[in-house]
Amino acid sequence: MKFFSKFIFRVFLFIVVLLNLSNPSFSQTIVRALPGFPGDLPFKLETGYVEVGEREDVVLFYYFVESERNPTDDPLLIWIAGGPGCSTLRSFFFQIGPLTIEYPDASKEIPDLHLNPYSWTKLANVIFLDAPTSGFSYAKSPETYKNSDTLSAKYTYQFLSKWLQKHPKFISNPLYITGISYSGITIPLIVQEIFNGNEAGNEPRINIAGYIIGNPLTDRKIDFNTRIPYAHQVALLSDEIYESTKANCNGEYVNVQASNKLCQSALEKVDECLENVYIYHILEPICTSDSSTRSLLQKKISSSTNKYSVPLPRAAKLKGQQWCRENTYLYTDVWANILSVRKALNIREGTIGKWVRCNTDHYVIGKNDTVNYAYDVSSTLDNHRNFTKKNCRALIISGDHDMAFSHLGTKHWIRDLHLNVDSTWAPWFVKQQVAGYTESFSHDDFTLTFATVKDGGHAAQEFKPEECLAMVSRWFDHNRL
Secondary structure, three states: OHHHHHHHHHHHHHHHHHHHHHOOOEEEEEEOOOOOOOOOOOOOEEEEEEEEOOOOOEEEEEEEEOOOOOOOOOOEEEEEOOOOOEOOHHHHHHOOOOEEEEOOOOOOOOOEEEEOOOOHHHOOEEEEEOOOOOOOOEEOOOHHHOEEHHHHHHHHHHHHHHHHHHOHHHOOOOEEEEEEOOHHHHHHHHHHHHHHHHHOOOOOOOOEEEEEEEOOOOEHHHHHHOHHHHHHHOOOOOHHHHHHHHHHHOOOOOOOOOOOHHHHHHHHHHHHHHOOOOOOOOOOOOOOOOOOHHHHHHOOOOOOOOOOOOOOOOOOOOOOOOOOHHHHOHHHHHHHOOHHHHHHHOOOOOOOOOOOOEOOOOOOOOOOOOOOEEOOOOEOHHHHHHHOOOOEEEEEEEEOOOOOOOHHHHHHHHHOOOOEEEEEEEEEEEOOEEEEEEEEEEEOOEEEEEEEEOOOOOOHHHHOHHHHHHHHHHHHOOOOO
16 A cells, blocks of 8 residues: 555656646756856856746746855846847846956857956846847747837746746845846836836735846937937037037937938938947947947858857958957857857757847837837836836946947936936046046935946946946945945
């Protein structure tokens, strides 16, 4: 009888395992070593999948790094990439993650990985989330490949709810939704979803503390129309060209009527001045006429035996050319397409072919909805206004050499919130040097800190990592920058 009972129990366990394997709505792996890094990782890295959507047919991939300081008490961040439709691997390697890619030696088959001394994981637990159908995230059917601003926010809220259920020790940690660029649209939507869910009594209750956005797209009309005033302020446009353009276009440089020939003519002169300036950092060399990362995705795949490999930018190919920052991003393409890397990350076989940094839904000015993505939110100003009625903190960061979404546009929409001024424009310092300028605002239990990063581009964390780590460390501790 005992034998029969044990047999039934074992059969039951076997069935449970099979059911979990056939419906893996959540899976996670502790990664102890990575190709390109010598020895074991000196931090805790977890990768995994969470299935979201009404039928759990959208599968989101994430990298999670526990805080290297005090994971029990340190804040929990979820990092949302821009695009939309971009992987977080660029942020992991080049902005706030624990590792960086060494790129001087292009002859190596696997790029070297080195520790990043300015990683935000020095003081926070960080989830790097690949947005729906970007990076290693995938959809189970063509229908669920379609996405939008609002859907992406709903998926991220579902992801957080499920992830916290599987990681209950982080439920009480203060949560900050963080990211850059186009995430200025999606992050406020995610924060709104969390507040709505908490007010509806959804479990688990998410301990939302606030949000951090760098170089954000917040309002398309404001942010795109301030590019020309910014270019004038930094001496890329003459007084005459700027004043003529401003007068003939009436301050509207995006939605210009075809019949307004004087405005069209003025904008042609503006284009002539700006077309060869790197929009993401006006002092750095431009790589291509299309300065977005989409241009790099057109490079041909290597014909080597590794069908997913991508060729590195050899020194011979770049002879006579200036160094370009965007060429370094190719190393993420190389690394993520190495089969041993995929095995180490426990990537599900057959889910992703060639890994790409950003898919074709990457947003550009004037672009309409694509077959797979609906840009259904043009401004998140109303969301920010709603947060002024909540117990919430916000940190908005602008690299002052970014022309894509300049600090002028960001200051414009912050003024439109009509907040109380707590501290006026003043420098903040790192190592006794001016690192940028800051001002702070409030309304009841809502606070907003705005900070520029001197010589920072798009995004500031990539160009000035030491300064940005110092900034967020002070901000998390509720200190002045």
